[in-house]
Amino acid sequence: MLRMKRNKRSSPLGGPARASRLAAAALTFAFGVGGSLALDTGALAQPQPRQGGSTLLDETFTQATAPEFIGVGSACLTGAPQVGALPGPGDHPLGGCTAGVGPQPPNNAAPHGYLRLTDSSNDQSGAVLYNHALPATKGLDVTFDQWQYGTTTGHIAPADGISFFLVDGDTQLTHPGAFGGSLGYAQKLPDDDPTADFQPGVDRGYLGVGLDVLGNYFGDWEHRGNGCPPGQRSPAGTAFHVPAPGPNMVTLRGPGDGIEGYCFLTATTSNFSTTGPWPSTLPGQLQGPTTAVSSDPVQAEQDLEPSRRRVHVVITPAPDPQVTVSIDFNDGNGFQQVLQTAAPTPVPSTYKFGFAASTGLFTDTHLIRNVVVATEQPLSELSLVKQARQPLPGDLTVGSQVPYDFVVTNSGDTTIDDLAVDDPKVGPVHCPVTSLAPGETVTCTATYTVTAADVAHGSIDNTATATGTSDGETVTSPESSESVPIQQRPGIEVEKQVETPGPYSVGQTVTYRYTVRNTGGVELTDVAVHDDHVQNITCESTTLAPAEETGDSTTCTGTYTITAADGTAGSVTNTATATGTANGETVTSPETYQTIPVGQPHLTLHKRVVSSGPYQVGSTVQYAYTVTNTGSTQLHDVHVADDRVATVTCDDTTLAPGETTTCHGSYQITQADIDLCLDNGNRGGGDGGTVECRITNIAQAGATDPQGREIASEPASATVTVTVRPEPPCPVYGKPDDKGGCDKRGRHSQV
CATH class of the missing domain: 2.60.40.10 (Immunoglobulins)
Known part of the structure; x- marks a missing residue:
């Protein structure tokens, strides 16, 4: 939750608290330590009041902390204790500054500190980012003090400048854009080198106000404005100008994202032709004359006062938004309008903002103070802005998750309790707090799942309201509606x-x-x-x-x-x-x-003898064969082949998976079976003993699968035993006896 300082609504950019603070500072400067009158016109200068707006933020940057802002690079607070080194180029909490190069305000100087974006050393870049959404539906009114002074590069040219930029508040503002001539807002291709990598601009930028002392922000050199049409290009074109095409210029650049956009809108010049020079129409100098700064914090403020320039940026609400830039050059003439033009459309529902500055070959010190942000027109007592958080998850389709932010602001003068947001379509909305003090803004969140009906409709349309209680009475915000388009892609x-x-x-x-x-x-x-x-x-x-x-x-x-x-x-x-x-x-x-x-097809066979013995030569042996389809395909032409049985018949020749059939066959024992048994050494020993001859036959089942492919089972066998009494051996093996009882093989001719 954001806890921002609150002023009375009747004076949105000043208010009694701010006016008292400035008046006290003015008296301090006026009378000084010795009591002599030394009027400080800068301390007495006030932002131009705009009647009816609601203050959203008031940050002086004079203290040792500014917790609502993110620091980047060389950005630091001189109100904080001095440090030996800055954190580095990335983002970081705002802390103390180094001693610095050039005429710098003293460190550890709270409550007389400054936001220092850069000192006067070369190649510095710093930014501060305000990553909290602020309502934009009632316009925006911003004032701040800026200092650009103290160059260490002589009278050649000071550099670079300060930018104030706005981004669409539905995105995360976590880094600035490219520095140098792009002033932390736009993109650039360093030195126009085609082999270099593009440095992107700030994410989802909306408007970049360049307070451009050097003048490169005015030009499109280094591919600023990459992808912009000819009518939205700088008059100076893309050529390199030494030292820059538009010094002491206020230039506006429009929306951009990544390396595309940030197109030139307008600038304070009297020449918009493509032929230079392009003189500035500013009635004063953005750079100040300060060359020395006291180490005493109070005296330092007086030393810096001649270089202070107060800037006032106003954007009116849609549907015809106008952006106006006015500057008080601290010359006794007060605010002078320097630019007015149509603001980019569409206008975001919320804004986030930042400041950035840099140095390069040329230098300056860049300071910021007294940032006051308000709406251009008054908000209701309880204000709600609903928006889908970017970037969305690609092309929205059924099931896509859309994150929503609900930015709620208490613009009244009393605390609002029991805070809740109701969105019937999105469903439950989570708020991190249920109590909102005057001037506070909080972001509530919810996630919505895209339905087929949303896709068919072509958009997600929903309306939300915020409610709460104040002094026992219900407070309700105006409705906030949003339509998130869904490209009606086919699917x-x-x-x-x-x-x-x-x-x-x-x-x-x-x-x-x-x-x-x-x-x-x-x-x-x-x-x-x-x-x-x-x-x-x-x-x-x-x-x-x-x-x-x-x-x-x-x-x-x-x-x-x-x-x-x-x-x-x-x-x-x-x-x-x-x-x-x-x-x-x-x-x-x-x-x-x-x-x-x-x-796969599979067949099994089980064979058994079904007749009874004893068996002898001439006996018939009966066999049964059990054939089973153990596969998962139907089998045809089921049959059994047996090495002794000439014909085997089956009850069924077609088997479905799991089915069984029985097949039948017979065999008559022959003398040859017995002779074979005896030839294998089963002959009697002449003592009248018997010999058991085992007669074995082997069978295999076969079938045809539906594709005509032959399959076969594993072999199966069965054995019968025949008992025989062999004759005594012939006297001399291989010689027939004289009685003719033995054959030439030495066997008896009869058994």
Whole structure:
């Protein structure tokens, strides 16, 4: 929360408190220590009063702290204790100054301090930033004292100047723009070097007032005003001028962001042609004559008084905003209007502001004091300005998060309690405090999620009010409305689902359902779905209206037959997109993926003997074969092959996944089976013993999958045993006996 000093509304830029303070300072300067009259006209000088405005800020910079401001670079407070070194080029809390180069006001001098942007050394740059939004709907009225004096580079040229700048209050003001001739407001390309990097201007700048002693801010050299049309370029063009094209000039530059904009608006010159010189019409000098400053804080103020220039900048409210710059050159003539022109439009809802100065090859000391900011017209007792905080998160679409700031100001004379902000559309608004003292401003926050209806409407429109209680009575602010535009871009999305339940197998036909939704703000025609696997997809509707709360949608369907390759891979993944036509151009949705598992074909076989023994030569053995489809695809032409059984018949030759069939076959034992057994060493020992011959046969089941591919099971076997009593061996192996009972192989011819 901001706690700013408050003055009476009847005198927004001075007020009794400020007037008393200035009068006391004037008397101190007038009578001095010895009591002799030495009238200090600067201390008695007052900002021009503007009737009816509301004071928003009053910062003298005379004390040791200024906690509401951010310091950048060489900016420091001479009211604070002296330091050995400044923090560096980045931003920092405002603290003490170094001893400084050139005629400097003394340090540790509160309450007689100054904001020192630079001393008179070379290559200094400093700025102060006020990163708190102030209402702009009733215009703006700003006064401040500035000093530019004490150059250490002789009479060649002092440099560079001081800028006062405004930015759109919906952004974070965390850094100034480029320094040098850009005075901390505009962009620049250093030395016009095409190999150098652009230095950006201040973020979302609105207006830059250059109190330009050297005069480079007047010109577009170093690509100031980059991207501006010819009608908004400096009369001096982009050429380099030595030492500068517009010395002792007040120049206004307009809105810009980054390295684009900050265009030349106008300046205090009598020559706007492209041929110089461009003399200044200022009735006095921005630079002051001070060359020496006392180490005594009070005497230092008197030494610096001849160099003080009081600047008054006024911007009137929309719809016809005008910017006026007046300057009191401390020459007895009071404020003199030096510029008036149309202010840039559109005017922001809120402002933030800053001051900046720099030195380079040429130098000056740059001081600021007595900054008073007020509205140009009075605010209501409780004021509310609502704004979407920038930058927004890219192109706004359904689901985008939009941050809002609600800038609430108590412009009355009593404390407002029970502070709350109501925004029916955005929802709950968080305020860091619930009590607001007179003159205080607080920023409340909320975040809103963009809906399809917002996209279809083309904007987020909402109205908020602030409420509170004061002396037991309810206080309500005027309504604050804002419309955040949403570019009505076309949009389309598709969701994909499998309608057919699993499990899935090769040869199976699967149905897919696609839900296509219009997520944009324009009508879509020729709506279609494209799938890298599914063909001939049909949609219930090919025209979709702009999105409403849930979006206009249609359903499309298509089928796909799972292939053997899918089965081998174990799954099938297909990708779909939806397209439509909007404003003659094709709009394509993000891709959507769908993967389903696919089982591979598989067959198992179990074989068993179903007949009873004992078995001998000539016995018939009966076999049963159990064949099971253990895969996930249907199988055809189921059969069994057996190395001993000539014919095997099956009850069923088609099996669905998980189904089983039984097959049958038989085999008659032969003498050859027994001979083979005996040849393998199973012969009797001549003692009349028996031999058990084991007869084994091996089978394998086969089938055809839906793609005609042959598959086979693992082999299965079964064994029967035949008991035989072998004859005694022939007397001499390989010699037939004389009785003819042995064959030539040494075996008995009969068993």
